[in-house]
Amino acid sequence: MKVNNCRALSVALAIAILSSAGLAISRAADEAPLNIICFGAHPDDCELQAGGVAALWAAKGHKVKFVSTTNGDIGHWREAGGPLARRRKAEVGAVAKALGITSEVLDIHDGELLPTLDNRRTIARLIREWNADIVMSHRPNDYHPDHRYTGVLVQDVAYMVAVPFFAPDTPPLKKNPVFLFYPDSFQKPTPFKPDIAVAIDSVMDKKLDALALIESQFYEGGALGSADLISTDPAKIEERRKLVRAGLSGRNRGNSQKFRDVLTEWYGKEQADKVQYTEAFEICEYGRKPSKEDIKRLFPFFPE
Numbered sequence: 001m002k003v004n005n006c007r008a009l010s011v012a013l014a015i016a017i018l019s020s021a022g023l024a025i026s027r028a029a030d031e032a033p034l035n036i037i038c039f040g041a042h043p044d045d046c047e048l049q050a051g052g053v054a055a056l057w058a059a060k061g062h063k064v065k066f067v068s069t070t071n072g073d074i075g076h077w078r079e080a081g082g083p084l085a086r087r088r089k090a091e092v093g094a095v096a097k098a099l100g101i102t103s104e105v106l107d108i109h110d111g112e113l114l115p116t117l118d119n120r121r122t123i124a125r126l127i128r129e130w131n132a133d134i135v136m137s138h139r140p141n142d143y144h145p146d147h148r149y150t151g152v153l154v155q156d157v158a159y160m161v162a163v164p165f166f167a168p169d170t171p172p173l174k175k176n177p178v179f180l181f182y183p184d185s186f187q188k189p190t191p192f193k194p195d196i197a198v199a200i201d202s203v204m205d206k207k208l209d210a211l212a213l214i215e216s217q218f219y220e221g222g223a224l225g226s227a228d229l230i231s232t233d234p235a236k237i238e239e240r241r242k243l244v245r246a247g248l249s250g251r252n253r254g255n256s257q258k259f260r261d262v263l264t265e266w267y268g269k270e271q272a273d274k275v276q277y278t279e280a281f282e283i284c285e286y287g288r289k290p291s292k293e294d295i296k297r298l299f300p301f302f303p304e
């Protein structure tokens, strides 16, 4: 009897320990870092579209990964092929280091990405392996075929990532992530319509310093650049660097003007009016539909 009592006590104790452990686990899960994965067609697209918000997330201990769906091997006026792919991978690797995030470049030729079943599986696996809360990409009606097909591929998995027997070699996500699109200026069939606008003023210098590391695309002009952009004269080099920096910051300044009403929705008028630099995102209808509270949890940058 005594022994039994003792056993009963042990069981009760074990249950108490287990439930308190369970509580600890669920509390830890609530506080677990967010996992964000961003897809861009080329090694510079994620960096341009989400470099600011990535720096904000990283500073708060969240995990961000940028994936380029092609290797960028025709993205230069003077060089191409393997050496350019290696150069561009190193550039975005350096940006990732500067922003405190991770980057990966898929070894698919630039200008040749197709929405194949194999590529759909690859994208689904990447999202699952990152255990993503948020997935970002281009919209499927962007100017460049690689941008469009990146958008199509990401849109095509914005449900399949939770389906256990699609690409069953990777465990499915238990919760469908929120899928978001980057801004573009294309009007047909529908223009970009932002749902979320993030002020990136506090990290704009960091973003611009990081983007300056992508010399092949910005300083040297990428696929449509020319030898005229490059000089050996230090004064001209400095002038070109300033011009590039101004051009890049202009994109995010333009977003603030275009999307001031969305900024106001998230920051209130007084704060929104002061925002200089913005990154904005549209919610894809096919992923999880977040509530306003969900968005505040996923983007922990807005005032209460």
Ligand SMILES: [Zn+2]
Pocket: 041, 042, 045, 144, 147
């Ligand atoms: Zn691109």
